[in-house]
Amino acid sequence: MSKAGDSPLRVVQLSDSHLFADTEGKLLGLNTQFSLDRVLELIRSEQPSIDLILATGDLSQDASYEAYKRLDDELETFDAPCYWLEGNHDKPSPMLEVLKLKRDKMSPCVIDMDNWTFVMLDSTIPGDVPGELYDDDIVFLDKSLKAANGEHVMVCLHHHPVPMGCKWLDTQVVASADRFFEVIDRYPNVRAVVWGHVHQEYNGERNGVKLYAVPSTCVQFKPKSDDFAVEKIPPGYRWFDLFADGRIETQVSRVQGIEFEVDFSVKGY
Numbered sequence: 001m002s003k004a005g006d007s008p009l010r011v012v013q014l015s016d017s018h019l020f021a022d023t024e025g026k027l028l029g030l031n032t033q034f035s036l037d038r039v040l041e042l043i044r045s046e047q048p049s050i051d052l053i054l055a056t057g058d059l060s061q062d063a064s065y066e067a068y069k070r071l072d073d074e075l076e077t078f079d080a081p082c083y084w085l086e087g088n089h090d091k092p093s094p095m096l097e098v099l100k101l102k103r104d105k106m107s108p109c110v111i112d113m114d115n116w117t118f119v120m121l122d123s124t125i126p127g128d129v130p131g132e133l134y135d136d137d138i139v140f141l142d143k144s145l146k147a148a149n150g151e152h153v154m155v156c157l158h159h160h161p162v163p164m165g166c167k168w169l170d171t172q173v174v175a176s177a178d179r180f181f182e183v184i185d186r187y188p189n190v191r192a193v194v195w196g197h198v199h200q201e202y203n204g205e206r207n208g209v210k211l212y213a214v215p216s217t218c219v220q221f222k223p224k225s226d227d228f229a230v231e232k233i234p235p236g237y238r239w240f241d242l243f244a245d246g247r248i249e250t251q252v253s254r255v256q257g258i259e260f261e262v263d264f265s266v267k268g269y
Helices: 032-046 065-075 092-105 135-146 177-185
Strands: 009-014 052-055 082-084 109-113 116-120 152-157 190-195 202-206 209-213 236-242 248-254
Touching: 009 032, 032 065, 032 236, 032 248, 052 065, 052 116, 065 092, 082 092, 116 135, 135 177, 152 236, 190 236
Parallel strands: 009 052, 052 082, 116 152, 152 190, 190 209
Antiparallel strands: 009 236, 109 116, 202 209, 236 248
């Protein structure tokens, strides 16, 4: 895929929609379909031209076909290819049933677009919450980076490979993060690593590689919290401008003017 001229690639990342089969389904008291719809409305109003959409996991809370089908139908209304990551709440079978002939648009996969290559990794442990990259995943990452057609690379996964500073959440960090970064360090063309899962904005850097997390399209987790905590701020998404010389401009945008009632009495996640 190629974009004419010197314009940057505009990439939109959304994550952790936690949709249910029932459109009235709620997570921590928040209707997740309602909040996703508001975020998608915001994207439509702010992003007249999108080159790529990255949906980075926990797309459904109950791993239902109905939830994935609604999400796919909504994302198909955008004039841009969309690629899905599996999160710890997701299950591949119903995701693949929905995607059908679009199997190449689900992790693990590689996307080439102009001067950029995107490597999508599956960081899930079947039936468990924390993140992990197994031997096959590490080999896939290494081979994909070695074969990358783009001059610059963005690596995408669901779980965070670095601590967030949330004691409870950092028990779920990618267990093989050291091996992951050993591979990343061998390829100086890797410009960024992005993820979901943490339900909060994060901007960092490691060895010259930018590190980004995106808010959830539903409930937000409170940063720097020892115990599970929710922050009552609006949901959102992240956009990237990826330039031909490897530069990255990015910003998080959140829904405004809508009151989200979260049930703070609910414990755990």
